Amino acid sequence: MAQTQKMDQLHTDDVVSVLRRHHDMIKEMFTEVDKASGARRDEAFMRLARMLCMHEAAEEEVVHPFVRDRVKGGDRIVQARMREEDDAKVMLTGMMAAGTDSRSFMADFKRLRSAMLQHIEAEEREEFPRLVKESSDADRRAMAEAIKAAAQAITLTDPRLGTPDAVMDRTRDVIRQSMGKAM
Template sequence: MAGIAASDADVVALLMRQHGDIRNLFDEVERTSGDERRDAFRRLVRLLAVHETAEEEVVRPFTRSNVPGGEQVVEDRLTEEREAKEVLSRLDGMDTDDPKFLTELLALRLDVMAHARAEERYEFIHIRRHADQDRLASMASALKAAEAMAPTHPHPGTESAAKNIALGPVAAVVDRDDESAPDDGGDGEDG
């Protein structure tokens, strides 16, 4: 347990671990079917939505003001996130056993993995260079707090800290309320 706690005290290590978790969940969704696939996909949607929202609230403002060329780095990442949220939102409404689902999922996976590599190359390396250990730890704490309040489903168009802070808590309550509602066996679309 100490290894997890130590990595969670560094925002870059925490985000890198989450990137690994995301890759593993994509693998699980692809290799399963039926209820198992639906469950794995729900976990993937939740992790992606929470992860991206927290990055938008904690990491992007730091990058924007502390990394050389940070404004463009942030704009590039936000564009990638918006596109991924749109695909994820489409997938979130599909039946995971629909033959088109895996094709769409693969496209999403390629986009998400390219986005993660871009974050690691153009953002995370610079965060390490421009933040001391105390700042990395405080950002990790802020990231965990943001994740606790983040929506658990994609909301395209909220790719900024201000929009996330304004809309995130409301969306999070609605998302979490939907998750706790009994499954009526319907198609998952409430309207």
Template sequence: MSSTTTQYSSTSDLIDLLKAQHGQIRDLFDQVMNSEGQERKEAFRALVRLLAVHETAEEEIVHPVARSLPGGDGIVDDRLAEERQAKELLSELDGMDTDDPAFLKTLDKLRMDVLTHARAEERYEFDRLGAQFSPAQLKGFAAAVRAAEAIAPTRPHPGTESATKNMLVGPPAAMMDRVRDIIRDARGKG
């Protein structure tokens, strides 16, 4: 996990950054699916956090930029609908015990939805952004995504799938999420 983290934290291109995060998300799904007990809990916590901050940054930075492309509104609207469904399912999973027999079945549904969503982003959104914007612009967007991720909520918040809603709800939600994370970690619960 740390090599992927290093990989995407050092890239300066928006498309490379987001695709590297998609790779880390795939790896975390595999880790959660193929582990048990505390290891599964920790991998799931890492997955929840990465999905939450990644989607928030896309909603605040990437999707508004993609709307400026020809046909961008339809592409982004489809992605936002997928993100809302994924957040709802992730929120349901976040409240489950990772040892619950229904957990893996629900996680597999989320995995399929998220991976399909990521492929659609890469094909319909990222490729077009890469063709439309200069390397300097993509570098600036990557920096903006990192800044958004640094202050993003660490848990899913269905219903906040727009830049405006994320800006209004995001900071207080992020603060509450991060306090909950600290308390959970202090208690030693993954």
């Protein structure tokens, strides 16, 4: 019960709150892509792809190392989330290469959405509560600052960030720079 109350009282400067907001944005972006067509679908999908890559890179750099090192059973949790993230990255890369006008786009899109929604639910059910339990407010604030810096630095419409690897690399660079200052 106390753990549930702690999760409910998280502030906007807490890493779990930041990541949950990302999850909400990702869900909205999936809906936007699903409803769009033509050039609008392409633009919406590219924003979604960049958001997914930025979000996952931020988790890989900030959250997963903390969970792996500080949470009992954290390595198992992180390995499962990383497998899901790697599978999604492969799907996303293929979809980006094929384009939104590909015959298989909508089927691939539905598989990606389903996989990501399951991934989000697993993070929120397994990883986030353990992260809150095993970290201090200061830990979570520092992690949030690093992730917010990355989110501000990554423009979801920047054409130079055309591949998942480019977005993830840029995110990692910003986070590492930020964490050098914040942690």
